[in-house]
Amino acid sequence: MLSFDTxxxxxxxxxxxxxxxLPRPIAVVSTLNKDGTNNLAPFSFFTAVSAKPMIIAFSPLIRSSTGEQKDTPLNILREKEFVVNIVSESIAEKVNMCSAELPYGEDEFKHSGLTPIPSEVVKASRxxxxxIHFECKLRDRLNYGDEPGCGQIITGEVVKVHVEDSIYENGRIITSKLKPVARGAGNDWFKATDVFEMERLMKAQIQK
Ligand SMILES: Cc1cc2nc3c(=O)[nH]c(=O)nc-3n(C[C@H](O)[C@H](O)[C@H](O)COP(=O)(O)O)c2cc1C
Structure with missing residues (x-):
């Protein structure tokens, strides 16, 4: 095996x-700029953390091109709230357009052709x-440095969720209807079209 120091x-x-x-799920994070305009950006360093309280986390890195903090964490640290939107195949290309480095204050909704709608609790749009939308209040921030490539954990306490009725059956989100996409290495993306099932084994079955 090859081994590397970090x-x-x-x-x-x-x-x-x-x-x-990988594959990494993608959070498209919507925040409010200082002047009240919308900001939108995808983040694949993203995961669920806690069911109750419902908490999710993602990690914006320091921008490698400028060594500066990205707009999303700047907005969240000021406004203390944000929305995480989940990505389906149908909007993958538009979501990719949101990752463009636009000047601060330029609206990625307009740039990508995605449509903003008001949230119920927070000021950022969905x-x-x-x-699927998660309306979040900033819960914690853990910072790992200020150099290019340094990350930070931002967690949000989810105060409201929204799900399209057509993908929600008997209290479950139907993966084949959600058609989620995920991120890989380089420019790779994944579709969830090769799903397989495995029964969770109980202790008694393993000991047979
Ligand atoms: C699918 C996808 C996933 C991304 N994941 C991350 C990530 O986890 N962390 C990060 O810092 N940047 C990530 N990026 C890059 C940011 O989206 C990009 O830097 C964006 O310009 C940040 O926007 P902002 O300055 O409005 O926050 C990702 C880009 C794409 C297309």
């Missing part, structure tokens, strides 16, 4: 992470075309 270039570590931790 104290070299951040880009080497980054490539290792995105090539080994994406109409996204089938």
């Amino acid at each position: 104290n070299g270039e951040f880009s080497q570590n980054y490539k290792f992470l995105i090539g080994s931790i 994406i109409k075309e996204s089938l």
Whole structure:
């Protein structure tokens, strides 16, 4: 096996992470800019953390091109709230357009063609075309440095969820109807079209 230390270039570590931790779900995070306009950006360093309280987390890295904090964390630290929108195949290309480095204050909804709709609790907008929305209040922030490639954990306490009725049956979200996409290494994306089932084994079955 090849082995590497992690104290070299951040880009080497980054490539290792995105090539080994995959497929990664994608949070499209909507926040409010200082002037009240909308900001939208995708993040695949994203996961669920707690069911009750319902908490989700994602990680914006320091921008490698400028060494500056991205707009999303700046907005969240000021406004203390945000919305996470889930990505289906139908909006994947538009979501990709949201990752463009637009000047601060330029609305990624307009740039991508996605439609903003009001949230019920927070001021940040939701994406109409996204089938699941999490309205979040900032819960914690853990920072790992200020150099390019340094990350941070932002957790949000989910105060309201929304799901498109057509993908929700008997208290469950139907994966084949959600058609989620995920991120891989480089420019790779995944579709969830090769799902397989395995029964969870109980202790008694394992000991047979
Ligand atoms: C699918 C996808 C996933 C991404 N995941 C992350 C991520 O987890 N962390 C990060 O810092 N940037 C990530 N990016 C890049 C950001 O979206 C990009 O830097 C964006 O310009 C940030 O926007 P903002 O400045 O409005 O926050 C991702 C881009 C794409 C297309």
